Amino acid sequence: MKIRLPLPAFITRHVLFALLIGGIAGIGFILFLIEFDHYTSSEEFCTTCHSMEIVADPYRQSKHYKPDSGVRASCGDCHVSEGVISATWDHFIGGKDVINQVKGALVGPDYDDPVINALHLPEAAFAARQWFKKRDSATCKKCHVKEAIYGTRPGTRQIHLEDAKDKSCIECHYNLVHRKVPHEKTFKRTAWNEMIEVEFGLEKGTAKKLMAENK
Amino acid sequence: MKPSLQTSFPVLVLLVTLLSSTSVYAAKVTLDSSSWGSEEGKACVDCHSKSSAGLTHQWKNSAHALANVNCLDCHQAYEDDVDAIEHEGSVIATIVSPKDCGRCHVQEFKQQKGSVHTQALSIIKNRMPALSEHFGSPSINDAGCAKCHGSEVKVRGDGTLDPASWPNSGIGRINPDGSVGSCSACHGRHKFSKAQARQPQACIYCHSGPDSPDKSIYESSKHGMMYEANKAEMNLDSDQWMVGKDYSAAPTCVTCHMGAAGKMKSTHDVGMRDSWNLNSAVSEKQYLVIFEDGDKRELSASEPVPRRGESISKMDGSMAKVKAVASPKRRRGAMSKVCLECHSKGFANNAMLQFDNVVELYNEKYGKPAQAIMQEMYSDNLLTPLPFDEPLEVTYWNLFHASGTMARHGAAMGSPSMTWKGMSELGSDFYGKFLAQIREVAGKDKGEALIKKHINSSEHHDWLNHPGKANPILGFGQGKGNED
Numbered sequence: 001m002k003i004r005l006p007l008p009a010f011i012t013r014h015v016l017f018a019l020l021i022g023g024i025a026g027i028g029f030i031l032f033l034i035e036f037d038h039y040t041s042s043e044e045f046c047t048t049c050h051s052m053e054i055v056a057d058p059y060r061q062s063k064h065y066k067p068d069s070g071v072r073a074s075c076g077d078c079h080v081s082e083g084v085i086s087a088t089w090d091h092f093i094g095g096k097d098v099i100n101q102v103k104g105a106l107v108g109p110d111y112d113d114p115v116i117n118a119l120h121l122p123e124a125a126f127a128a129r130q131w132f133k134k135r136d137s138a139t140c141k142k143c144h145v146k147e148a149i150y151g152t153r154p155g156t157r158q159i160h161l162e163d164a165k166d167k168s169c170i171e172c173h174y175n176l177v178h179r180k181v182p183h184e185k186t187f188k189r190t191a192w193n194e195m196i197e198v199e200f201g202l203e204k205g206t207a208k209k210l211m212a213e214n215k
Numbered sequence: 216m217k218p219s220l221q222t223s224f225p226v227l228v229l230l231v232t233l234l235s236s237t238s239v240y241a242a243k244v245t246l247d248s249s250s251w252g253s254e255e256g257k258a259c260v261d262c263h264s265k266s267s268a269g270l271t272h273q274w275k276n277s278a279h280a281l282a283n284v285n286c287l288d289c290h291q292a293y294e295d296d297v298d299a300i301e302h303e304g305s306v307i308a309t310i311v312s313p314k315d316c317g318r319c320h321v322q323e324f325k326q327q328k329g330s331v332h333t334q335a336l337s338i339i340k341n342r343m344p345a346l347s348e349h350f351g352s353p354s355i356n357d358a359g360c361a362k363c364h365g366s367e368v369k370v371r372g373d374g375t376l377d378p379a380s381w382p383n384s385g386i387g388r389i390n391p392d393g394s395v396g397s398c399s400a401c402h403g404r405h406k407f408s409k410a411q412a413r414q415p416q417a418c419i420y421c422h423s424g425p426d427s428p429d430k431s432i433y434e435s436s437k438h439g440m441m442y443e444a445n446k447a448e449m450n451l452d453s454d455q456w457m458v459g460k461d462y463s464a465a466p467t468c469v470t471c472h473m474g475a476a477g478k479m480k481s482t483h484d485v486g487m488r489d490s491w492n493l494n495s496a497v498s499e500k501q502y503l504v505i506f507e508d509g510d511k512r513e514l515s516a517s518e519p520v521p522r523r524g525e526s527i528s529k530m531d532g533s534m535a536k537v538k539a540v541a542s543p544k545r546r547r548g549a550m551s552k553v554c555l556e557c558h559s560k561g562f563a564n565n566a567m568l569q570f571d572n573v574v575e576l577y578n579e580k581y582g583k584p585a586q587a588i589m590q591e592m593y594s595d596n597l598l599t600p601l602p603f604d605e606p607l608e609v610t611y612w613n614l615f616h617a618s619g620t621m622a623r624h625g626a627a628m629g630s631p632s633m634t635w636k637g638m639s640e641l642g643s644d645f646y647g648k649f650l651a652q653i654r655e656v657a658g659k660d661k662g663e664a665l666i667k668k669h670i671n672s673s674e675h676h677d678w679l680n681h682p683g684k685a686n687p688i689l690g691f692g693q694g695k696g697n698e699d
Contacts (some may be wrong), residue, residue: 095461110560119339153265153266155263155264155265155266155268156265156266158265159262159265159266162261163258163262163265171303171304172303179373180373180374180375181373182300182373182374183300183301183374184300185294185301185306186260186294186296186299186301186306186374187374188297188372191370191371191372192372192373193299193372195371195372195373196372
């Protein structure tokens, strides 16, 4: 028995099969992306690169990791946009970090080296801050609502509703989670280098040399 | 030749201008008012009245607020400044240094520059750890010593201020911008009240305790007694504050050390009128050397007086050209000018003589012989070079730094009880501990020889040479009860 559907003539059986397989594959792909984005946003995945372990250390001491409420923000909660398309795009762009990591291991700079990591941290911080600013701190706002910020001091809510009305979270709230890095405007490379040299017991001038070698 | 006569005429003219002036008014801000009232800084208080209401309230009740000087006028910074930070869109610095205040308060900045106050850290920086760290640890230095002497503020590579060095409002603070001092040491932030700085409490914050017992001295002096009784009549808020004109109820520390009196202007060089060094092992009269760059240093009067244009070393060791030298006599003259607003010349001179006599007494009876014995013991390796590891060194330190300072300061500021307390403690420690410890460390024979050489030969200690002479003071001996 033949079932005849009121379909245009060009929808042949083959086309129908193709659509069905394509559709299932498409759904599968999207599901894959969702799962992929989900997994690649996790602390577990991010810290498979040793360089990220170094960055994650201060995060693990921060309020975003150990909040009073028990709501923990994972790497991707802050650093990956919401929605499968944006999230995928962010991960695609983030792929350059993987390339840099691999390249670093082969020809340098080796970001797994705590010294190199600390020396290059400021530029990474500036880029991250710009990323937040461009998106109007969208990932912060997934959890935080200006109207709901009461704080512990009486003026906190008022400040957020009045003085910070037109401001984006990141404009004031930087240096919350990771190692403290000054604002790009007042950042001083020499002072940063000196601090890292003292921290790791390096000879004066080592930082500059390392930075030049690993351009 | 008397040292002060070596000073050339133009230098004298300059000194007269420095030490006295025809104007009796405190220096006014001469800058045009368009130089402050930053547009960007007007918004700061919107947030800060909510986030730190107390601080904002202080400012709102200040002369600064009245004159439209806002947060950013003082806290503004350039991006290149060592301690610049980004704050809510503005580039600011947490620390407002004397250099910042000096943008408007030009005279005060100039006067305080190089004064003993600004050198409170630099002149003892190398010596301080021996006391603070042997008796305490670096943490006592940060929370104790440096709170008055000042810290060397360190800015870390991440832009934060090293918590060991900040917060700190010590008067000799070395600031990230290279300037030295802290105006908020006396003019507490954020009101910066002149009335507050004119009260003894502003000075007592540091000038109290064993190293500088001036709180107890002032409080037990006639001056302090009158201040306590007549506080309400001090007219502390007055714009001009000249003794004899704007108030006369009592002199505070500021009155004598900084205040305007007669034709003499007020000054922010607090040590300028001090002719003696009263904290050292042996007191010496001292010149005030003023360098061409505005810096200053104290120079012992036993040194040859430097000439104008001559290069001599500054306190930090660098060389600089001398612009003027104030002799101890001239410095004493400036201080005495204040006395004359309330006392007769004879009264003032005699009071100074009584003071000088106590300093001489301290020097001759305790300071010099104790120093000579210690010197000899170090030379003979009877003491290790490390300070304070022998009890004798602790005793010696307390002789001049605690009780010796108390007696000398007590005499300087007219407290009979503290002068005697200092002298009595000197005697107790000297005869009761110091001499015994010398015998202990040097051995009986060598110790006895040292004491004989430096002590028994001195007329001040001649009484030791008459062990048979009885007195009933202890309840024994001849003449017991005779005086009743």
